[in-house]
Amino acid sequence: MGEVPVRVGIVVFPGSNCEQDCFRALRKLGAEPEMVWHGDTKLPEVDVVVLPGGFAHGDYLRTGAVAQFSPIMEAVRAHADAGGLVIGICNGFQILCEAGMLPGALRKNAGLKFICKWIDLRVDNSETAFTSRAKEGDILRIPINHFEGNWYADEATLARMKERGQIVLRYADNPNGSLDDVAGIVNETGNVFGLMPHPERAVEGLLGSEDGRTILESILDRVRDSASERRGLASV
Amino acid sequence: MTYTAEISVMLKDGIADPQGQTIERALPALGYSGVAGVRVGKRIQLSLEAGSPEEARIQAHEMCERLLANTVIESYEVSIDG
Numbered sequence: 001m002g003e004v005p006v007r008v009g010i011v012v013f014p015g016s017n018c019e020q021d022c023f024r025a026l027r028k029l030g031a032e033p034e035m036v037w038h039g040d041t042k043l044p045e046v047d048v049v050v051l052p053g054g055f056a057h058g059d060y061l062r063t064g065a066v067a068q069f070s071p072i073m074e075a076v077r078a079h080a081d082a083g084g085l086v087i088g089i090c091n092g093f094q095i096l097c098e099a100g101m102l103p104g105a106l107r108k109n110a111g112l113k114f115i116c117k118w119i120d121l122r123v124d125n126s127e128t129a130f131t132s133r134a135k136e137g138d139i140l141r142i143p144i145n146h147f148e149g150n151w152y153a154d155e156a157t158l159a160r161m162k163e164r165g166q167i168v169l170r171y172a173d174n175p176n177g178s179l180d181d182v183a184g185i186v187n188e189t190g191n192v193f194g195l196m197p198h199p200e201r202a203v204e205g206l207l208g209s210e211d212g213r214t215i216l217e218s219i220l221d222r223v224r225d226s227a228s229e230r231r232g233l234a235s236v
Numbered sequence: 237m238t239y240t241a242e243i244s245v246m247l248k249d250g251i252a253d254p255q256g257q258t259i260e261r262a263l264p265a266l267g268y269s270g271v272a273g274v275r276v277g278k279r280i281q282l283s284l285e286a287g288s289p290e291e292a293r294i295q296a297h298e299m300c301e302r303l304l305a306n307t308v309i310e311s312y313e314v315s316i317d318g
Contacts, residue, residue: 062306069303098306105308107247112254152251152309177252 004227006031006220009046011076011092013038013056013067018089018200022052025200029216038070047223048085049076051092053145053198063106063148064095073099085129085219086192090146093184093194102187102194103161104153110177114147118208120172121183121197125165128186129222130193133214139172140211142197149196151178151185164188169195238283239292239318245305246277246312280304283318292316 008031010019019035026033036043038056043049056067067073073095080086080101088096096102109115120141123134134140153161158180161167169184176196184195199212247253253275260274286292296314305312 061303065303065306097308105306107251107309108254110252110254112258154308177254 003030004224006048006223007044007046008033008048008050009036009043010034010050010052011036011038011070011072012052013054013070013095015056015058016052016054016091018053018091018198021198022050022089022200025203025212025216026050028203029213029220031216031220036072038067038072041071041075043072043075043079046079046084047227048087048219049079051076051086051088051095052200053090053092056091056095059091059148062098063091064098067091067095068099077101080187080192083189083191085222087130087219088192088194089198089200090144090149090196093196094148096192096194101192102185103157103166104151104179104182104185106148106196107150107152107177108148109146109150109175115149115175116143116145117175118143119175119197121169122172123168124170125168125186127165128168128190128193128218130184130186130215130218131168132221133218138214140169140197140202140214141209142199142202142212142215143208144175144197145201146176146196149176149178151182151196153179161185168193169197237286237288237318239286239289239316240281240283241292241296242315242317243280243282243296243300243304244277244313245280245300245310246275247309248311251309289316289318292318 023033123138126134126136170181174181199215202209202212255276256274263271300312
């Protein structure tokens with residue numbers, strides 16, 4: 001029996017600029033990625049949706065503010081509501097927060113500087129669909145590249161998220177002022193993930209680190225596991 | 237009837253405003269001592285069609301809730317003219 005194909009839709013907004021990196025990284029890891037235009041109203045048949053980094057709609061008004069209303073977003077929301085996996089990277093994370101699919105909001109970096117550098121991330125929940133290949137406390141070296149990565153939520157929201165294990169990744173050394181060192185979070189149902197760092201830029205040792213694979217391969221594992229579960233059920 | 241809406245969007249109290257802080261540190265250098273509480277926001281102006289000023293206000297509020305402000309971190313005020 002061949003390996004289960006993992007179909008990934010990468011949403012391209014006007015102003016996205018990390019979609020090719022995502023495409024290349026996912027293909028390298030054995031997935032079947034395809035680009036999806038933000039103006040489409042339907043997603044192709046995919047297991048995972050990626051909202052890549054960039055400056056969707058020029059980041060006008062606020063990052064992600066206009067992108068949340070792109071026609072494709074209704075289909076992305078429906079995919080998530082049905083339990084499908086969604087990952088927003090950098091600008092994608094900002095869009096998911098603006099769309100209300102993840103809690104909180106991303107503010108300008110505390111130092112008012114655009115930050116582009118390698119950073120260390122600590123995995124604080126390894127039970128998610130996005131981190132199953134890691135162990136709690138693992139340090140992942142993955143680059144950040146953003147001006148608005150300073151995550152915020154009110155006290156009650158943060159407390160509830162901590163209780164439910166929704167804080168998945170934290171900065172080992174907070175670069176942007178993000179509340180509670182938050183670098184990546186999941187929604188309450190655990191199928192929507194947003195993070196500021198770029199795992200797709202850390203899949204080759206030659207380019208500095210392979211730690212991004214931990215995240216991307218966790219996602220592929222989850223899709224394959226649930227596919228074989230379904231197949232197992234079908235054969236009973 | 238056409239109305240003009242002036243909308244101001246500010247970071248909520250308690251949300252750090254690094255832009256405001258930077259300006260606050262710059263002003264004393266120009267000789268303005270005793271400046272405090274600098275906050276930076278946005279002003280959005282638009283005209284809209286509505287049946288009454290009240291209807292215009294309701295529409296503008298809706299725009300703020302849905303797009304013009306992110307109420308997780310921002311508050312807004314609407315004033316209607318015309």
